[in-house]
Amino acid sequence: MKKIAVGITGASGAIYAQVLLEKLQRISTIEVSIVMSDNAKDVWEYELGHKKYMGYGMKFYDIKDYFAPFASGSSSYEALVICPCSMGTLGRIANGISDNLISRASDVMLKERRKLICVVRDTPYNLIHIANMKTVTEAGGIICPASPSFYSKPKTFEDLASTVVDRVIGLLGIDIKTYRWNE
Numbered sequence: 001m002k003k004i005a006v007g008i009t010g011a012s013g014a015i016y017a018q019v020l021l022e023k024l025q026r027i028s029t030i031e032v033s034i035v036m037s038d039n040a041k042d043v044w045e046y047e048l049g050h051k052k053y054m055g056y057g058m059k060f061y062d063i064k065d066y067f068a069p070f071a072s073g074s075s076s077y078e079a080l081v082i083c084p085c086s087m088g089t090l091g092r093i094a095n096g097i098s099d100n101l102i103s104r105a106s107d108v109m110l111k112e113r114r115k116l117i118c119v120v121r122d123t124p125y126n127l128i129h130i131a132n133m134k135t136v137t138e139a140g141g142i143i144c145p146a147s148p149s150f151y152s153k154p155k156t157f158e159d160l161a162s163t164v165v166d167r168v169i170g171l172l173g174i175d176i177k178t179y180r181w182n183e
Contacts, residue, residue: 001029001030001031002029002030002031002078002172002174003030003031003032003033003070003075003076003077003078004024004030004031004032004033004077004078004079004080004081004172005032005033005034005035005068005070005077005079005080005081005105006020006021006024006032006033006034006035006058006080006081006082006083007034007035007036007080007081007082007083007085007089007101007102007105007106008034008035008036008037008040008044008053008082008083008084009036009037009039009040009082009084009085009086009088009089009102010037010038010039010040010042010043010086011043011084011085011086011087011089011120011121011122012043012047012084012121012122013047013083013084013119013121013146014040014043014044014046014047014048014084015047015048015157015158015161016083016084016119016121016146016161016164016165017040017044017053017083017084018044018048018052018053018161019158019161019162019165020081020083020165020168020169021034021053021056021058022056023162023165023166023169023176024058024169025056025057025058027174029174030174031059032056032058032059033058033059033060033061033068033069033070033077034053034056034058034059034060034061035060035061035062035063035065035068035101035102035105036053036060036063037063037089037100037102038063039086041053061101062101063100063101063102064100064101065101066101066104068101068105070105070108071101071104071105071108072108073108073111073112075108077105077109077114078114078115079109079114079115079116079117079172080105080106080108080109080114080115080116080117081117081119081168081172082102082106082116082117082118082119083117083119083146083165083168084119084120084121084146085118085119085120085121086121086122087120087122087129087132089102089103089106089118090118090120090129090132090133090136091128091129091132093106093107093110093116093118093132093136093141094131094132094133094135094136094139095132095135106118106141109141110136110139110140110141113140115142115171115172115173116136116140116141116142117141117142117144117168117171117172118133118136118141118142118143118144119144119145119146119164119168120133120143120144120145120146121145121146142171144164144167144168144171146164147164148160148161148163148164149163150163162178166178
């Protein structure tokens with residue numbers, strides 16, 4: 001069973017996290033754990049109009065719970081997806097500041113050479129954002145901007161978010177049925 005942690009920060013784009021959790025929930029070969037910042041909970045409720053983030057049947061950890069298994073390199077977690085990833089969180093990761101479970105787990109993924117996927121959502125980028133993305137990339141992380149594609153002709157917000165989320169799931173090494181260009 002592949003173990004994956006999902007970190008959700010307070011950047012706008014809760015729809016991406018919701019679609020990601022819904023899709024991961026349907027994959028029987030993985031175990032998913034969730035950690036959310038306090039701002040993420042507020043943004044989720046504001047943007048999506050509900051508090052269903054704990055209703056996915058996945059293990060839920062508090063942002064300050066350093067006893068979570070993925071806070072240690074000795075755990076068997078293979079990946080951390082931060083979706084959406086705020087620029088503040090990205091900056092803390094790039095500078096090695098482990099001040100909460102999401103940034104600590106990110107540090108663990110990088111030091112253990114495991115997958116760290118940051119789904120950045122803010123726009124436009126300033127030079128500090130770009131430098132932080134470069135630093136995280138050079139350390140082994142993957143920056144996957146929440147830039148949806150349109151060639152699959154998405155009809156709903158969920159379909160649009162899926163164009164990014166399906167890409168993230170593919171980056172995790174999980175085969176998913178999705179639109180592929182000219183296939």
